[in-house]
Amino acid sequence: MKRLDPFLMALICAIVLASVLPCRGEMQHILQQVVTVLITLMFFFQGAKLERHAIIESVRDWRLQGTVLLCTFALFPLLGIGLHLLFRNLFPNALFGEDLWAGILFLCCLPSTVQSSIALTSIARGNVPAAICAATVSNIAGIALTPLLTGIVLGHVGAGHSPLESVLDVAKELLLPFILGQILQKWIGPIVKRHKFLISFTDRGSIVVVVYTAFSSAVVEGIWHRVSPLHLLxxxxxxxFMLALVLVASHFMGKGMNQSTENSIALQFCGSKKSLASGVPMASVIFPSASVGIIVLPLMIYHQIQLFTCTLLARHYGKRIGLETHSKPHS
Structure with missing residues (x-):
C-alpha cells in the first residue's frame, strides 16, 4: 500500500499549523508578498529547466497529444459541470456547498502533472517520451487555458475578474517568468540541472508556503466552520468517481484510435492527472486570498487519490506487459 508522500505530509502540516497558528495582519501581508516572489521564481526555473526541443518534439504525434489535451481541458470540465448540475438540480440538499464545488470545478480546469505522469508511464512500460511531451504541452497550455476555463465554468473568477483578466493576471505572474527562464536558459539551465534537488526543494517549498498562507486566510474567515469531516469524505x-470515469474514458479513447498499448498508457496517465504544483500557484493568482484555502482542498485530496490509484494501475500494467513480453517466442 502506498504511503503518503513527504510532500503531501508537508502540505498537511502547513494546514494544521495554519489552523492552530494562522498568520494575521501585517505578517499575512508580508507572506503574501513572499508568495508572489516564490511563485515567480518557481516558474522562472521551470522555464530555464525545460528544453526547447521537448516542446518541438511534442507536436509530432498530434493525435495522441491532442487527445491528452481533450481529456484534460474538455472532458474534465464537462464532467465537472455535469456533476454540479446533477447534484444542484436533482439533489439540492446533498453534498457540500458552493465553495467546495468551486474547488471541484477549478480542479477540472487544471493541466496535467509532469513528474508523476512520466514516472507512472515508465512503471507501466508505456511510451515515456510521449508522456514527457504530453505533460509538458499540457502545463504550457494550462497557463492560458486554466484561468479562461475557470472563468467560463464558474461563471465568475475571483473578486469580479473576467476570464480575460484572469488570463492576463496568470500570464503576468506565471508566463512572463517562464518565458524569461527560456530566454536565459543558456546560462541558467546548466545551474538548474546541476542543482536539481535544490530547485525541487524550492518548488515544493514555495507551494507549502502558498498553502500555509492560503489556509491562514481561510481559517481567519472560518473555513472549518463551513467544511466538516463529512464534507471532506x-x-x-x-x-x-471523476478519476475513475476519466481513466475508463481515456482507455477506450486509446483503443478507439487504434493506439499502441504504450501510447494508450501514456494517454491514460497524462489525461487523468491534475497538477497540484501548478494548481496551487494558479489559485493564489486567480482567486481572492480568503478563498484559496477552500478552493485547493479538493485538489489536494485528488492529488493523493490519483497517486495511490494510478500507482496500483501502473504496476498492474507493468506486470501484464512483462508477462506478454516473456510469453513471446524468441526468434
Whole structure:
C-alpha cells in the first residue's frame, strides 16, 4: 500500500499549523508578498529547466497529444459541470456547498502533472517520451487555458475578474517568468540541472508556503466552520468517481484510435492527472486570498487519490506487459 508522500505530509502540516497558528495582519501581508516572489521564481526555473526541443518534439504525434489535451481541458470540465448540475438540480440538499464545488470545478480546469505522469508511464512500460511531451504541452497550455476555463465554468473568477483578466493576471505572474527562464536558459539551465534537488526543494517549498498562507486566510474567515469531516469524505468520493470515469474514458479513447498499448498508457496517465504544483500557484493568482484555502482542498485530496490509484494501475500494467513480453517466442 502506498504511503503518503513527504510532500503531501508537508502540505498537511502547513494546514494544521495554519489552523492552530494562522498568520494575521501585517505578517499575512508580508507572506503574501513572499508568495508572489516564490511563485515567480518557481516558474522562472521551470522555464530555464525545460528544453526547447521537448516542446518541438511534442507536436509530432498530434493525435495522441491532442487527445491528452481533450481529456484534460474538455472532458474534465464537462464532467465537472455535469456533476454540479446533477447534484444542484436533482439533489439540492446533498453534498457540500458552493465553495467546495468551486474547488471541484477549478480542479477540472487544471493541466496535467509532469513528474508523476512520466514516472507512472515508465512503471507501466508505456511510451515515456510521449508522456514527457504530453505533460509538458499540457502545463504550457494550462497557463492560458486554466484561468479562461475557470472563468467560463464558474461563471465568475475571483473578486469580479473576467476570464480575460484572469488570463492576463496568470500570464503576468506565471508566463512572463517562464518565458524569461527560456530566454536565459543558456546560462541558467546548466545551474538548474546541476542543482536539481535544490530547485525541487524550492518548488515544493514555495507551494507549502502558498498553502500555509492560503489556509491562514481561510481559517481567519472560518473555513472549518463551513467544511466538516463529512464534507471532506464527500469530496474524496467525488474526486475518486471523476478519476475513475476519466481513466475508463481515456482507455477506450486509446483503443478507439487504434493506439499502441504504450501510447494508450501514456494517454491514460497524462489525461487523468491534475497538477497540484501548478494548481496551487494558479489559485493564489486567480482567486481572492480568503478563498484559496477552500478552493485547493479538493485538489489536494485528488492529488493523493490519483497517486495511490494510478500507482496500483501502473504496476498492474507493468506486470501484464512483462508477462506478454516473456510469453513471446524468441526468434
Amino acid at each position: 464527500e469530496v474524496a468520493l467525488l474526486d475518486s
